[in-house]
Amino acid sequence: xxxxxxxxxxxxxxxGQSMTLLCAQDxxxxxxxxxxxDPGMGLRLIHYSVGEGTTAKxxxxxxxxxxxxxxxxxxxxxxxxxxxxxxxxxxASSYRTSGRTGELFFGEGSRLTVL
Amino acid sequence: xxxxxxxxDQVNVAEGNPLTVKCTYSVSGNPYLFWYVQYPNRGLQFLxxxxxxxxxxxxxxxxxxxxxxxxxxxxxxxxSALVSDSALxxxxxxxxxxVDSNYQLIWGAGTKLIIKP
Numbered sequence: 001x002x003x004x005x006x007x008x009x010x011x012x013x014x015x016g017q018s019m020t021l022l023c024a025q026d027x028x029x030x031x032x033x034x035x036x037x038d039p040g041m042g043l044r045l046i047h048y049s050v051g052e053g054t055t056a057k058x059x060x061x062x063x064x065x066x067x068x069x070x071x072x073x074x075x076x077x078x079x080x081x082x083x084x085x086x087x088x089x090x091x092a093s094s095y096r097t098s099g100r101t102g103e104l105f106f107g108e109g110s111r112l113t114v115l
Numbered sequence: 116x117x118x119x120x121x122x123x124d125q126v127n128v129a130e131g132n133p134l135t136v137k138c139t140y141s142v143s144g145n146p147y148l149f150w151y152v153q154y155p156n157r158g159l160q161f162l163x164x165x166x167x168x169x170x171x172x173x174x175x176x177x178x179x180x181x182x183x184x185x186x187x188x189x190x191x192x193x194x195s196a197l198v199s200d201s202a203l204x205x206x207x208x209x210x211x212x213x214v215d216s217n218y219q220l221i222w223g224a225g226t227k228l229i230i231k232p
Contacts, residue, residue, distance in 0.1 A: 004158070040124070042205060042222035043159075058219070090158055103149075104220070106158030 002026050006091050006107035013081045013114045021076040021110050023091030030096040032074040033058075033104065034066060036087040043090065049074055050096070081114045088112075117142050119208050121223035128196045128230050136191040136226045138206030147209035148189040149220070150180055154202045162204075165189060176200070196230045203227050 004025045013019055023032065030051050035043040045058030047066040055066045063085060065077045074093075078085060088111050092104040118141045128134045140146050150162040163174025170182045180191045191204060206223040 040224050042119075042224040043220075044222075045219055048219070092159075103161050103164070104159070106160070108156070108158045 004091055004093055004105050004107040006089075006110045008110060009108070010111050011113070013078075013112065015082060015114060017081050018077070018079050019081065019112075020078075021089055021091075021112075023074045023076070023093075023107060025072055025074075025091075025093040025105070027093060027105065028071070029093035029105070030071075031094045032068065033092045033094075034064070034074065034076045035090045035092065036060065037090060037109070038087050046076065046089075078112075081112075083114045086112060086114045117208060117210050117221050119206050119221050119223040121204075121206055121226045123226050124224075125227045125229065128228070130198055130230050130232050131195055134191075134193050134196045134200070134228065134230070136204050136206075136228060138189045138191065138223055140187050140189060140206075140208045142208060146189075148180075148182065149207045149209075150174065150178070150189075150191050151205045151207065152176075152202050153205065153225075159205060162191075198230045198232055201228055201230045 007022045033048040034046040037043050044060045046064050047058050049055045049068040052071040067075045088109045090109050091107040094104045120139045122137055148165045151159040152162050153159045162178055163172050165172045165182045173179045178193050180189055182189050203225050205225045207220040210219050210221045
């Protein structure tokens with residue numbers, strides 16, 4: 001049971017470099033989310049998607065782009081990385097009916113360091 | 116704006132003692148409330164939820180949470196702590212944005228629970 005898989009798990013970038021984080025889920029979930037986790041700040045929503053081909057901005061979308069070309073995949077891109085984007089990134093997914101019930105399934109996280 | 120507060124950064128409990136991790140929420144009306152747990156270097160896992168009904172909600176790993184509308188609280192509890200309960204605990208609340216498909220969660224900052232043998 002793979003669940004939600006994130007790649008890569010660790011990455012070090014230099015300021016200005018670009019990269020893409022991949023999230024894949026095998027539970028046929030409609031909704032997918034990208035969060036960042038910073039000490040003392042809980043989770044903050046970056047972008048989310050309610051279905052294939054649709055994305056929307058969350059609380060902290062600046063500096064990030066996303067795409068959901070396939071239902072099972074949700075990509076998070078950083079076009080020009082900045083030190084402020086050093087964080088742990090979590091992908092999550094849920095059934096549409098779970099949107100109100102809050103039962104999300106999380107990946108194990110991707111730790112990104114921007115120098 | 117909606118907010119979720121976890122007033123304690125860290126809670127220390129001796130193994131075998133009862134534990135409480137506090138959470139307060141801000142929305143009026145009927146909130147949807149949740150607890151998640153994060154073990155070191157892992158993603159978050161759903162523990163339990165309150166949607167409606169009984170104010171005492173039971174969840175995974177022997178945890179329960181008590182919903183108190185008058186105090187706008189949703190404290191997580193366990194009668195007898197285990198060392199393996201040591202983790203980061205997050206309280207969350209659903210934020211409604213007016214569109215059925217776009218409910219999102221508002222997260223507390225997290226509370227580190229340390230259970231000492």
